[in-house]
Amino acid sequence: MMAPLLEARSLSKFYPIKGAARGAKLHAVDDVSLTIGAGESVGLVGESGCGKSTMVRLLGRLIDPTTGQILLGGDDITAVSQARFASAAGRRRIQIVFQDATESLNPSFRVFQAIADPLKRLLDMRNTAEIDKRVRMTAALVGLPQELLQRYPHQLSGGQRARVGIARAVAVEPSLLILDEPTSALDVSVQAVILRLLADLRDRLKMSYLFVSHDLNVVRLLCSRVVVMYLGKIVEIAPGEALFTAPRHPYTRALVAAIPDPARRREARPRLDGSPASPIDPDPNACRFYGRCPMSTDLCASAMPPLRAVGPDHFAACHFALSPVGGTP
Amino acid sequence: MAQLEIDNLSVEFRTRHGVVRALEGVSLSVARGEILGVVGESGSGKSVTAYTVMALNDEAAEIKSGRITMGGIDLRAASPEAMRELRGREVAMIFQSPRTALHPIRKVGKQIEDVLREHAGLPSRDLKQAAIAALARVRIPDPERRAEAFPFELSGGMCQRVMIAMALACSPSVLIADEPTTGLDVTTQAVIMDLIRDMSRSARMSTLLITHDLGLAGEYCDRIAVMHAGHVVEIAETETLLDRPAHPYTRQLLAATPVPESRIETLNSIPGQLPDLRSALPPCRFSGRCDRRQTICDEGELPWTELSPTHLVRCRFPL
Numbered sequence: 001m002m003a004p005l006l007e008a009r010s011l012s013k014f015y016p017i018k019g020a021a022r023g024a025k026l027h028a029v030d031d032v033s034l035t036i037g038a039g040e041s042v043g044l045v046g047e048s049g050c051g052k053s054t055m056v057r058l059l060g061r062l063i064d065p066t067t068g069q070i071l072l073g074g075d076d077i078t079a080v081s082q083a084r085f086a087s088a089a090g091r092r093r094i095q096i097v098f099q100d101a102t103e104s105l106n107p108s109f110r111v112f113q114a115i116a117d118p119l120k121r122l123l124d125m126r127n128t129a130e131i132d133k134r135v136r137m138t139a140a141l142v143g144l145p146q147e148l149l150q151r152y153p154h155q156l157s158g159g160q161r162a163r164v165g166i167a168r169a170v171a172v173e174p175s176l177l178i179l180d181e182p183t184s185a186l187d188v189s190v191q192a193v194i195l196r197l198l199a200d201l202r203d204r205l206k207m208s209y210l211f212v213s214h215d216l217n218v219v220r221l222l223c224s225r226v227v228v229m230y231l232g233k234i235v236e237i238a239p240g241e242a243l244f245t246a247p248r249h250p251y252t253r254a255l256v257a258a259i260p261d262p263a264r265r266r267e268a269r270p271r272l273d274g275s276p277a278s279p280i281d282p283d284p285n286a287c288r289f290y291g292r293c294p295m296s297t298d299l300c301a302s303a304m305p306p307l308r309a310v311g312p313d314h315f316a317a318c319h320f321a322l323s324p325v326g327g328t329p
Numbered sequence: 330m331a332q333l334e335i336d337n338l339s340v341e342f343r344t345r346h347g348v349v350r351a352l353e354g355v356s357l358s359v360a361r362g363e364i365l366g367v368v369g370e371s372g373s374g375k376s377v378t379a380y381t382v383m384a385l386n387d388e389a390a391e392i393k394s395g396r397i398t399m400g401g402i403d404l405r406a407a408s409p410e411a412m413r414e415l416r417g418r419e420v421a422m423i424f425q426s427p428r429t430a431l432h433p434i435r436k437v438g439k440q441i442e443d444v445l446r447e448h449a450g451l452p453s454r455d456l457k458q459a460a461i462a463a464l465a466r467v468r469i470p471d472p473e474r475r476a477e478a479f480p481f482e483l484s485g486g487m488c489q490r491v492m493i494a495m496a497l498a499c500s501p502s503v504l505i506a507d508e509p510t511t512g513l514d515v516t517t518q519a520v521i522m523d524l525i526r527d528m529s530r531s532a533r534m535s536t537l538l539i540t541h542d543l544g545l546a547g548e549y550c551d552r553i554a555v556m557h558a559g560h561v562v563e564i565a566e567t568e569t570l571l572d573r574p575a576h577p578y579t580r581q582l583l584a585a586t587p588v589p590e591s592r593i594e595t596l597n598s599i600p601g602q603l604p605d606l607r608s609a610l611p612p613c614r615f616s617g618r619c620d621r622r623q624t625i626c627d628e629g630e631l632p633w634t635e636l637s638p639t640h641l642v643r644c645r646f647p648l
Contacts, residue, residue, distance in 0.1 A: 189599035262547025
């Protein structure tokens, strides 16, 4: 195991519900612990509402956790509030590439300004020549032609905008890059270019990635370890290959079985029906997947299964994770 | 005879910046009970094809040539009233974004009742039950309660199912599904696609499935047509298209699509971009991006090559 670059300890984020019963809370992320090693790429997958986006915002320090800590290189970065962290020295070490570059780029900033802005804010660069040099270097790094630097976002193609979003994140040389669905708005031919660019940048800049995507085949391409979330909880953590070929949690099995696969078009595959239970004050003594899970035994309704080792570097939160794969009672 | 037949369809859009030749010579047919996939990247003309069949294109669109027939009826000759009769009853469409396609402040059960009243001619007293049955059919849990919900009270996946329930309510003979599962989780996508497949099989519904996802088309479609820059470039039975693609673009598209066996080093990117559809275009609109291009590709009419009775490719030098 690599020395962890980032360590999240019992991270939770609860939101009070307006107009609901007094004290009712939405458990967006509930007691989640995970580590990301130096140079490691970790995938984060799960359905909408599972807490992926909240994890992105927590680990990216865009919001404060309700409880828990985040350690970056051993330093507790949750000791200062999110508002103060924005100008703290640690800010440049974690950067985020957002889902839709069209939405996340300032429409009135030319590409040059978009990349220069974090250099000024986070590295306190003042020397114009130095900024100019660094912007051009970064643009070259992500494959943006120099003549595009004076364009506005709306004058760029989707692929070019994606490159700008990546350029402004890597310009400050972060140690952790959080990628939130970075290619979901792109056509496959452009997606392929951006994915290759990301793999290349990771190797060259020695960054760690937290890669959030709904496309499991894309996660599989880039990540050595994958974390699966369901209703605010981690249900499985496994090396990429093991997760896809031998998933141990029933939810992960359903997720993997749902990936469209022409090779298996004649097979009947298990389908997950219904929708997740309510994230508002869920029963702390029941598995979150209870009711939707094909197992759903009495034990599942009365005891929350902890995340436990089921193989090398492989953890699953299911009472039946050690029973044979596919074995349903 | 095919249930839906599109023959040599050409569509142009007049814009301030010139005429966009969005579709040229598009021919597709869908047999009863068949699912035909139409795949391609943004700008390939997939959605324009769907909107043209439904006669839902905006005023800037002009059909230059072509015939569209459904169950033998010539849709282009149909009056707007006749077309409105057909939509909903004979042909239904699932749109990309359910939130914009549903009425924002009408209960979803009522919206389905509207469709049933208009097109199925059900007596008023049966409408409510029929709407609830339609919701149950798309496996919406607790359909009685959900019928009373407004679209904003439902998740994206639920809205999508409501729209599918509405599209399938009158048992149409043709379903046009334009990216029906975009934005849905893979688990929900699987349930919905299984449902569309079941409907196609059991009710002999003809489905035109428009998607950018070759994996999805590969799992659910009987045949697949590949579009590029307003042209259909290849059409074949699914296994053939996936295993032995003949058009250079199809091969490139397949190699760019991540599958479980893909490796980042070998993931293909397609060089170049779509040509500007407002400019003078060569006969083969892929020639500018093609690695097999020869001078003859830019001359004369682009022929169809028939590799087998069911495998057609629009390329002079198929693979």
